[in-house]
Amino acid sequence: MEEKGLAGVESPQPSVEESFGNLPDTNQSDIDFNSNPDPQLFVVQEDGASPVIDDKSDAGSGPITLLGAETYPEGGLEAWLVVFGSFCGLCASLGIMNTIAIFQTYLATHQLSDYSEGTIGWIFSLYTFLCFAGGIYVGPMFDKYGPKWLVSVGSVGIVVSMMLLSICTDYWHFLLAFGVLNGLASSACFTPCFTTIGHYFRERRGMATGIASTGGGVGGVVFPLMLQRLFNQVGYAWAIRILGLVCMVLFIFAMLLVRKRLPPASNASTHPDFRIFKEKAFFLTTCGVFLLELGLFIPLAYISSYAVAQGFSSAFAFQILPILNAASVFGRALPGYWADKIGPFNSNMLSVFLTVVSVLGIWLPVGHTMPGIIIFVILFGFGTGNNISITPVCVGRLCHTQHYGRYYATCYTIVSIACLVGIPIAGTLAEATGGNYWSLIVFTGLTQCLSFSFFAAAKVVSVGWKPQVKF
DSSP states (O other), X not given: OOOOOOTTOOXXXXXXXXXXXXXXXXXGGGOOOXXXXXXXXXXXXXXXXXXXXXXXXXXXXXXXXXXXXXXXOOSSHXXXXXXXXXXXXXXXHHHHHXXXXXXXXXXXXXXXXXXXXXXXXXXXXXXXXHHHHTHHHHHHHHHHHOSHHHHHHHHHHHHHHHHHHTTOOSHHHHIIIIIIIIHHHXXXXXXXHHHGGGGTOSTTHHHHHHHHHHHHHHHHHHHHHHHHHHXXXXXXXXXXXXXXHHHHHHHHHHHHHOOOOSOOOTTOOXXXXXXXXXXXXXXXXXXXXXXXXXXXXXXXXXXXXXXXXXXXXXXXXXXXXXXXXXXXXXXXXXXXXXXXXXXHHHHHHHHHHHXXXXXXXXXXXXXXXXXXXXXXXXXXXXXXXHHHHHHHHHHHHTSOGGGHHHHHHHHHHHHHHHHHHHHHHHHHHHHHTTTOTHHHHHHHHHHHHHHHHHHHHHHHHHHOSOTTSOO
16 A cells, blocks of 8 residues: 655655664555654555554654554453443433434424524534534544543533523524534534544444444433423423433543543644545545535434424424434444444445435335335434444544544534534525425435445545445
């Protein structure tokens, strides 16, 4: 595998023998030595190969200090406790994200009834945008300092956001409390919950990440049902406060259990490095994730409103989202095992194909019927559940574990733009077609078709036209 050096770097390079002494057989062209203290590009190793480490090199003045021939526990008490802590953190943070349809529907009929759905959608678009955009620094900070303070700050921020949300009355209140504060706090919390797992698992990373990510699906099932009942029994304010207290308990486990294992590279930096987009596979993967997320949040935000518009009761409209998220739980857990067997990219492409079928083959023609909408949310939830859990594994496939946080965060910083515009675009499309939802359904389906194409292109760039290859 060849490595293209960074443009304009002419500094003399130390020999392999001078820097490392006697090493196992390693292709020297696979290693880029650079005296620049900034984050470095490096070659993605094939399975079984490992970059080299120099424990004695000075930080910022020697070669890239990546671990060599490191081993992963692939299990054990400490590793599974980390998975459980990540599960709790994702249950609270992504559980709220998977409940935005309930917030959207409730606010549109109560506090913000004077605003259009597109305008209300900007609250949740800003929230999802900041959830991912904030990772541009969260990822590198995780690589260098670990998850402890990131998860702690994010947890406190989310709980405070819920308490403030319970007393909001005006549009700008909701925009700041939920859109801004909760978005930034969630970014600090869930990014480390995903990337920490890569420090304990490699061969079983898909399964472990899938198990942890089921937390978001569980939260997406429990929180809507809980809020639906609490809205009627104790009112809006106390319903939101109780949700905040539940999240606080979950975050306590996350703060205690989520921790990294591998030391940082000695030249690790807290600043983003967009030069990694020079890697074609990573660039194409990011494009695929961008389109995937552009369409993903549209059903999550509008499925309850869609059900009401089709004449279903408000009670059923609130219950349809938990059904989607329940299917997502299985979609996150079960395919993770297969992703370890057939490769994360192969698993992801199969799930995106299932999503396309559910949107264009079921939701569009028969979504107005009760069997149709139920079948749609089950298939869509299962398919996107796998996408959510396996996409980080796909990103991890393209980088070294010590740079997992940087690659994951850089990818999702670009993806955050899709999260910002996806929901408002869908709302505008629905309004432009007289409140008919066929336009946003077609838009959702097209984004998933294009996403499949980019994931396939990333695989072709990496391993060629070999459908049977594990990748």
